[in-house]
Amino acid sequence: MGILTFVGRRLINGVLVLAALSVLVFSILQLVPGDPALTVAGMGASESDIAVIRQQLGLDQPVWVQFFTWIAGIFQGDWGVSVVSKEPVLPILLSRLGMTLLLAVAGIFVAAIVGVLLGVNAALRANTAADVGLSVVALIGVSAPIFWIGLILQLLFSIQLGVLPATGSGTFWHLVLPALAIGGNSIGIIMRMTRSSLLEVLRQDFVRTARAKGLRPGVVIYKHALRNAFIPVITVIGVQFAYLMGGAVLxxxxFVWPGIGKLLADSVFRRDFPMIQGAILIIGFFFVLVNMLVDLAYSLIDPRIRLG
Structure with a gap:
């Protein structure tokens, strides 16, 4: 299968996934209690005022009409207007997207480096006290909620030690704690996958042959064994990066980080349905994009793997 055919099929699958996601999100929001028109009008508004606002927002139309109007607007670059700020949704989301991507990239970078290094060390010391200790650390990292990790980091480094800012953005130091917190779960997952995959590869004949040739242990591990063990690890890293885009909400x-996640959380409390729908659609798009890039990376890491 050629790369263009592969990408074409993946794009079709991605469009179908996003279409299903849009239907699901729109349907769920219709079941959420509360009236966006009442949120805009205020608690003391009269029924006539609320009716006028519902008409302005298009909420007086049948649900299926509202859905297809929204979908048609997306294809035209019109993602709707925020119920709260009265501004177009798409420019607001794009202005916040960079901060969320920065946080997710920093988090997965920390998680990948630390997780792979710990996984390699655990595999090379399999069934020892060091391996057990690292496995316990990984289990704690996987089990701990990311918001709890964030609060602990704030308590330790901001309140107790006072060396890093607790909230906000603008400098490199503002990024450190959120990146550590959002990557905390992924470190344990990547470490466990690296350990199990590397242990399986180390038992194969080509590794014993490389050692018999007198190659240095570092060359055997990092050039031969780890490269072959990295296929499932790449999958996990890609999935975790997409997960971090969604986990950024918490x-x-x-950390009061001005990204799409914070905007989505605020929009939920304000019943800003157009903003919620747009934010979830963008997060879903990155899930689809990352999964496609991971599949493309397989053939680059291991030439034996073809796109078919």
Whole structure:
């Protein structure tokens, strides 16, 4: 299968996934209690005022008409207007997207480096006290909620030690704690996958042959064994990066980080349905994009793997 055919099929699958996601999100929001028109009008508004606002927002139309109007607007670059700020949704989301991507990239960078290094060390010391200790650390990292990790980091480094800012953005130091917190879960997952995959590869014949040739242990591990063990690890890293885009909602709220996650959380409380729909659609798009890039990376890491 050629790369263009592969990408074409993946794009079709991605469009279908996003279409299903849009239907699901729109349907769920219709079941959420509360009236966006009442949120805009205020608690003391009269029924006539609320009716006028519902008409302005298009909420007086049948649900299926509202859905297809929204979908048609997306294809035209019109993602709707925020119920709260009265501004177009798409420019607001794009202005916040960079901060969320920065946080997710920093988090997965920390998680990948630390997780792979710990996983390699655990595999090379399999069934020892060091391996057990690292496995316990990984289990704690996987089990701990990311918002709890964020609060602990704030308590330790901001309140107790006073060396890093607790909230906000603008400098490199503002990024450190959110990146550590959002990557905390992923470190344990990546470490466990690296350990199990590397242990399986180390038992194969080509590794014993490389050692018999007199190659240095570092060359055997990092050039031969780890490269072959990295296929499932790449999958996990890609999935975790997409997960961090969604998990940013909690971390951005804890650290008051001005990204899409914080915007999504605020929009939920304000019943800003157009903003919620747009934010979830963008997060879903990155899930689809990352999964496609991971599949493309397989053939680059291991030439034996073809796109078919």
């Amino acid at each position: 971390i951005e709220t804890v």
